[in-house]
Amino acid sequence: MKKKSRPSWDEYFLGIAREVATRATCDRGKSGCVVVKDKRILATGYVGAPSDLPHCDDVGHMLRDVIHPDGSITKHCVRTIHAEQNAICQSARVGIALEGSTLYCKMEPCFTCAKMIINAGIKRVVCEKRYHDGKDTRELFKEAGIKLDVLSDDVEKYEGQHPEEEY
Numbered sequence: 001m002k003k004k005s006r007p008s009w010d011e012y013f014l015g016i017a018r019e020v021a022t023r024a025t026c027d028r029g030k031s032g033c034v035v036v037k038d039k040r041i042l043a044t045g046y047v048g049a050p051s052d053l054p055h056c057d058d059v060g061h062m063l064r065d066v067i068h069p070d071g072s073i074t075k076h077c078v079r080t081i082h083a084e085q086n087a088i089c090q091s092a093r094v095g096i097a098l099e100g101s102t103l104y105c106k107m108e109p110c111f112t113c114a115k116m117i118i119n120a121g122i123k124r125v126v127c128e129k130r131y132h133d134g135k136d137t138r139e140l141f142k143e144a145g146i147k148l149d150v151l152s153d154d155v156e157k158y159e160g161q162h163p164e165e166e167y
Helices: 010-023 083-094 111-120 135-144
Strands: 032-039 040-046 063-067 073-077 103-106 126-130 147-150
Touching: 010 032, 010 040, 010 103, 010 126, 032 073, 032 083, 040 083, 083 103, 083 111, 111 135, 111 147
Parallel strands: 103 126, 126 147
Antiparallel strands: 032 040, 032 103, 063 073
16 A cells, blocks of 8 residues: 655645635635644635725725836735735734744735734745745845745736736
């Protein structure tokens, strides 16, 4: 009888983050997040509108153009809270300290999430893919001593990411 291989801890928690993402209420990026310490789940979060407010899936996106330093323009939905932000907020709401924990997510966190991760005391971030605008996050994490492990150099892409695309 062949012994079934078990996933590594990183694979295991990224798999849970993928499952958490199925609750997302904005189809752009459909991200989930799991925060773990000592191989125990402390919090989860997914992309969605603030509690008790309308979701993108119900009322549509609130898209805004973001102009980057290189002149490129991307579209961002500002109705939603990112998965990382939701996990950190849920932890704060119920009094769970995240100091020294590891955060698992689909793609590198945005710059705002990166700052929240630092201030929450999270010490490691594990992502499946790169984020198209992740350069500043990578620099900030390096400066703050946050260990960033990205499993693939593929950049996460989603429909309507660039203004010239129809959405």
